[in-house]
Structure formats: structure tokens, C-alpha cells
Amino acid sequence: MLPLILFYSFATVLVAAGLGVILSRNPVHSALSLVLCFFTSAVLWLLIEAEFLAIVLALVYVGAVMVLFLFVIMMLDIDLEELRRGFTRYAWLGALTAALVVLEVAGVVLTRKLGIDVTRGAAPLPEGYSNTRELGALLYGVYAYPLEIAAMLLLVAIVAAIALTLRHRQGLKVQNISRQVGARASERVRLVKMDAEDRK
Amino acid sequence: MITLGHMLTLSAILFALSVAGIFLNRKNVLLLLMCIELLMLSANFNFVAFARYLGRLDGQIFVFFVLTVAAAESAIGLAIIVVLFRERRSINVEQLDRLKG
Numbered sequence: 550m551l552p553l554i555l556f557y558s559f560a561t562v563l564v565a566a567g568l569g570v571i572l573s574r575n576p577v578h579s580a581l582s583l584v585l586c587f588f589t590s591a592v593l594w595l596l597i598e599a600e601f602l603a604i605v606l607a608l609v610y611v612g613a614v615m616v617l618f619l620f621v622i623m624m625l626d627i628d629l630e631e632l633r634r635g636f637t638r639y640a641w642l643g644a645l646t647a648a649l650v651v652l653e654v655a656g657v658v659l660t661r662k663l664g665i666d667v668t669r670g671a672a673p674l675p676e677g678y679s680n681t682r683e684l685g686a687l688l689y690g691v692y693a694y695p696l697e698i699a700a701m702l703l704l705v706a707i708v709a710a711i712a713l714t715l716r717h718r719q720g721l722k723v724q725n726i727s728r729q730v731g732a733r734a735s736e737r738v739r740l741v742k743m744d745a746e747d748r749k
Numbered sequence: 750m751i752t753l754g755h756m757l758t759l760s761a762i763l764f765a766l767s768v769a770g771i772f773l774n775r776k777n778v779l780l781l782l783m784c785i786e787l788l789m790l791s792a793n794f795n796f797v798a799f800a801r802y803l804g805r806l807d808g809q810i811f812v813f814f815v816l817t818v819a820a821a822e823s824a825i826g827l828a829i830i831v832v833l834f835r836e837r838r839s840i841n842v843e844q845l846d847r848l849k850g
Contacts, residue, residue: 556751571770597801621827625834632777643772647765654761670750671802699817706821710828
């Protein structure tokens with residue numbers, strides 16, 4: 550009974566936060582609602598015993614991606630009024646699409662032709678079961694190559710983000726590392742042989 | 750007991766919310782990106798739920814990769830938004846007509 554109460558309370562918070570994301574006037578409030586969404590989702594994933602992903606969601610999303618979002622929102626000087634104009638113009642279309650999506654998913658779930666009983670709970674996990682250990686065994690075993698591709702993708706994303714936002718300003722004093730490293734003593738210092746001069 | 754149906758229904762509601770959000774906030778690129786994040790979260794919900802209720806962990810591995818791709822996507826998307834704002838002083842989607850598309 551307790552898991553169900555927890556599920557319903559956190560699901561309510563999640564849906565309310567989702568509404569906050571799409572309806573709030575200020576993008577900062579939207580981003581903070583999205584943070585709440587991710588946190589409650591992490592809790593719900595904990596409830597169905599996906600512990601590793603719950604922690605990853607909280608750390609990676611709340612800790613990194615949403616902070617990035619907040620930084621960008623606060624750095625840009627956005628004219629909110631202009632962006633809000635005509636907000637409800639296509640609201641009916643949005644509501645219609647949302648209702649259609651819910652109906653479609655409900656249809657799939659309720660027709661019971663998936664071969665899966667959706668009203669059944671999950672089988673209890675054996676004692677001493679570690680979600681992280683099992684995921685690690687899969688990730689570094691069966692899915693080792695996809696993992697490497699994912700790592701490569703992140704590297705490409707880093708390079709792309711830096712290359713996109715890099716800006717060369719004129720007249721800026723910068724170091725030229727290759728010239729610094731390539732400097733020779735013979736080019737910098739000239740040794741001159743001469744006789745000592747008398748002090749007058 | 751939390752059933753598969755509970756999780757699927759919740760994820761469908763979340764998905765519908767984010768689709769509606771894309772319609773409502775169609776002028777603001779930042780909010781469009783956020784709605785897409787929410788959309789991927791609801792898809793991840795399905796993966797996690799099926800992984801748990803079918804007793805196979807591969808779904809959770811897939812969520813891991815989806816998280817990776819989503820992080821890369823939002824990083825590049827935000828970089829594009831920053832460059833866009835520098836160029837046009839605005840992130841209104843309606844004004845992005847330079848490609849004449």
C-alpha cells in the first residue's frame with residue numbers, strides 16, 4: 550500500500566511540475582519546474598527499483614544539463630513579452646494533440662494485445678541483488694562497443710559546442726603557445742664579445 | 750503494488766504535456782528544447798518500466814544511451830542558441846528566416 554501512496558503523490562507532483570514547465574511565464578521558472586520533474590522522476594525510478602538510473606538522472610540532468618540551461622537563460626537578455634504573444638493561439642491544437650496521444654497510448658495499453666499483462670506487479674528481486682552491478686556487467690560486456698560510441702558522441706558534442714561558441718575578437722592580446730614552445734635561445738639572446746671598458 | 754499500467758499511464762500523460770508544450774511555446778527556442786527534454790524523459794519512463802516488469806535490464810541500458818544523446822543534444826542546442834542570440838539579439842523562432850525555408 551505504501552508504494553502506491555508514494556507513487557500517486559510523486560506522480561501528482563510530476564504532472565504539476567510538467568504543467569509548470571509548459572505554462573509558466575518566466576523561462577527560469579520553467580527550468581526550475583523541469584528540475585523538479587527530473588527529481589520526482591528519479592524518485593519514481595527508485596520506487597520501481599532502477600536505482601542506478603535514478604542517481605544518474607539526478608546527477609547528470611539536475612547537476613549538469615539543467616545548470617547549463619539556467620546559465621544560458623540567465624545570460625541571454627530575452628524579450629519575454631514578444632515571445633509570449635500569441636501563446637494561446639494554437640492552444641486548442643496542442644490540447645487536441647495531447648488528448649490524441651493519451652488516447653492512443655491508452656488504446657495500446659488497454660487492448661491487451663501486447664502479450665503483457667499490464668495490471669501485474671514486478672517480480673520481486675532476489676536477495677542481495679545489485680542493480681548497479683548487473684547494469685555494469687551488461688554495459689561493459691554485451692554493450693561495450695555502444696558504450697565507446699556513446700563516449701565518442703560526447704567528445705564530438707564537447708568539440709562542437711566549443712567550436713560553435715568560440716569567438717575571435719580583434720586586437721586581443723593572446724599567447725601563441727607554439728611560438729613560445731618553438732623559441733630558441735639563439736634567436737632571443739645575442740652574445741657579444743667585447744673588451745672591458747674603463748670607468749671614467 | 751505499482752503495476753506496469755501505472756507507469757505507462759504516467760509516461761503517456763507526461764508525453765502529452767510536453768507535446769502540448771511544444772505547441773504553446775512555439776516561439777521560444779529555449780522552451781522548445783526543455784519540452785524535448787521532458788518528452789525524452791517520458792520515453793525513458795517507458796524503457797525503465799518495461800525493463801523492470803519484463804525482468805530484462807537491456808531497457809535500462811538503452812535509457813543510459815538516451816541520456817547520453819540527450820545531454821549531447823542539449824549542449825549543442827544551447828550552443829546554437831547562444832550563437833543565434835549573438836547574431837540576431839533574439840531567440841524568436843518566427844524571426845529565423847535567414848535560410849528562406
